Amino acid sequence: MKLLKNIISVAMSNIVNFGTSFIIGFILPTILTVGDYGNYRTYTLYLSIVYLFHFGFSDGIYIKYGGLEESDLDHQEVHSEHTFSLIFQLLVFAVMLIISLIRQDIILVLFSIVTFFMTMNTYHQNFLQAIGQFKTYSFGSITKSVVYVLFLLFAVFILKSDNYVLYIALNVLSAVVLFFFFEYHFYKEEGFHFNFDLAGKASLFRVGFLILIANMSLNFVGLIGNWVVKFGFENEVFAQYSFQNSILNVILLVVNAVGMVFYNLLSKNQNKKMIAMIKKMSMLIGIASGLAFFIFKIIIIFFINKYTPAIELLSITFIAIPYIIISKILVANLYKTQRSEKEYIRDSIAYAGLSLAFVSGVSFLTKSVPAIAWATTVCYLMWYLYASHKQFTFMRSNAKEFILIGSHMLVFYICANWLSTSIGLLVYLVYIVAILFALRKELVHIIQQLKVS
Template identity: 30%
Template sequence: MEHKQNNDFFKNTIRVIISNFALLLSSILVGLILPKILGVEQYGYYKLFMLYSVYGALLHFGFVDGILLHFGGENYCEIDKRKLRCITRFFISLELIVSSILVICSLFIPNDIYRFIFIAVGVYSFILNTFTYFQYFTQAIMDFGFLSRVNMLQAISTSVIIIVLLFLIKIKAINYVIYRQYTYCFIITYLIILFTYMFRYHDLVFGEALSLGKMKKTILMLFKIGFPVTISYQISNLILNLDNQYISIFFNNKIFGEYSFAYSLISLTTTVLTAVSTVIFPYLNKQEISNAIKNYGLNISYILGLMYFLIAIYFPVQVFVRIVLPEYIGSLAFFRILLPGVGITSCISLVIFNYFKITNNSMKYLALGIGVLILAIVLNYLAYFIFKDPYAIAISSLVVLFIWYLLSNSYLYKRYTIERNKNTFYMLLMTLVFEFVTLIKNPIISLILYLIVYFGITELLEHKVVEYIKSLIVIHVREK
């Protein structure tokens, strides 16, 4: 039974990874072609819309995170649909009211550009938050096949819009595209995805529903458990992006561009991280707390083993950049420093955060996050003040990640008396190995050396993980 659950977990993870990779490709297409289609000024207006639309995601007030926490791991067929319909209709009504207020207030903005942008944000926030509600519910009931198909549809829709617009310009059917036109297309894409979710889960909207009065306590509970998670997630984003903010403030646009491009390269690796994060919580939430706690160290080991293997992507990527994008060679130094942080970030985002959620310690995680954010602000500023060097800020951000991991990891170990293992030492050792091996100029030699050391250290310190993966492969081969 346990092997079947593990096989299902890995199959669903691979499935979501593939769809997330399609989203990544569409994002690359947008990132490379859209600026050319819109031009500098129009592209700037569109990015302004995107900047403010991020805050629109906060207007669900934690409700969608509450849905994921409450229903994570449950069987869709066994959930009372009358309760779900009441919850769904309440949330759609709430978002419609909030978005309408934002749109109405935006009508009084005197500046035409900002008026359009905030009206668009108001409309988009309703679509996005309702879309996220269905997406999180799909994740909660572990319908990862459908989730993957929706991600593919989103990637294809976005890519088609960009390609069609580029084609129309090439054949001179249109001379240029303004930011308003692309913003309409962007919003319509999300509207199509929302309708796809609603068609799939029409039982959540249509049919007999319980009264709001009977569901009042449940709805309040969803806000209560979800709000700390939403705020914690936003604080995590601030911590992870703080170094980028400092670079944009204290250094010129060229250095900021190189630093930002390094983060774009890192996203090639975090695509896998996002996929695993999507799958892991419902599986953890489905387990008994005692069993989940017992497997905590092993789950950290899995993620570390996977991520420190995946950062070998540095070697082919740096060759690609040197040959195809020589103007971005300066990004490679930042890429090299920051990339091992993916292993640390993955432990925090995938495992530790989810364990805080399933053990109802979201408020504690929030408090730790606020403390780490303050520490990050101080350390990043000191790095700039003392060294006046962007590389110092990059190293400082890596130190902050490690401290964040130590604090949150230590809390779980002490709180639940978990048996200590070698994960922290493995993480630190592999980070140092990567940083030293990448000093070798020959990429082939450095890649081979890194993989040899990786497999050696992983076999020595994470032997259980190696044996477990081997057993899964054997079982999979036998099933075939």
């Protein structure tokens, strides 16, 4: 029952985050110019690396306290780590702020400020997840999302502002609200004591940094296209590419909420047949999520048509969703549970490095943004094939799955780009129904097994 409540709490948090991302993803592009939206997305691109600035300390906290209960904690030690994190992040903030002021870049100044609050929020989130306080974790996340949407709506409909700096500042303010919520909860539960001690902190950095590097490498692949376009093309082109990426992230929020249930099954059951079934279900969920593309396409065409160039890019990256899901739900967690840290770090860094070289090479040779999107999609597919055919061979693809992969790429791209929106949606829906019919016996078996689990 407790496990179910935890899953529901986090799922609710994901649903609210989905709503927030949906609102932000479609409101801001309508009120900002393409250039200013590009500036706003530059800030959000910087946010994608903010987790690096705790240098693994928060990941070390997660590893140290994972599986413990509140009653198991040494509260003096917890206070010492919290105080250390505050002081350390203040020092990091000071250095970043000085550099930003020297460069006289308002986006970097705001990024420096939000980095302090977000890294401290990461500390609290990792600590709460580790000791099983999912209710507080989820409530904080929901509060931040709701506050940011209220700020956003106030700025749009009351202030009627088209200043991108204001919307960045509101994002910073929402992180501040979450910080004070977590701090209040921390002192309420742990008491108010100042306890600063350097003992044991180096080991937290050492353990956490290894996890940070591996996770960073995997997350980096999804950002390579953004970085390449940001520094290789005009700001308006970057805005188009970044817009489609923000839409992709909206659908992935929903997918991740579904994926959490499958990860829960995986954490309890290391049976290889069960994992293979979860892989197949994840792929089918990813293929079915392509239906959302047509909804987004209609919204873009009728309400924010200045972003119609992003539609083709979105159709390309949507093809990667099945492999992104499998990578996030299965591959990363299988590495953590069935491979050594050395192997995990080695493979993830190699994956990130090769992907960067490939996408950059494609950009250099073609000077084409759609080609960059295709290159990123290919990277996700190759990582899936490497993991399933080299590292975890019990997930190896058979001839039927290769046909599914190839047909999905072809059918989805044709439906998304060569057919009208309504006809494309209908044809793709028929394609999904045909897949489900062809795999009906396997699906019945999988559902029966999941019920037993």
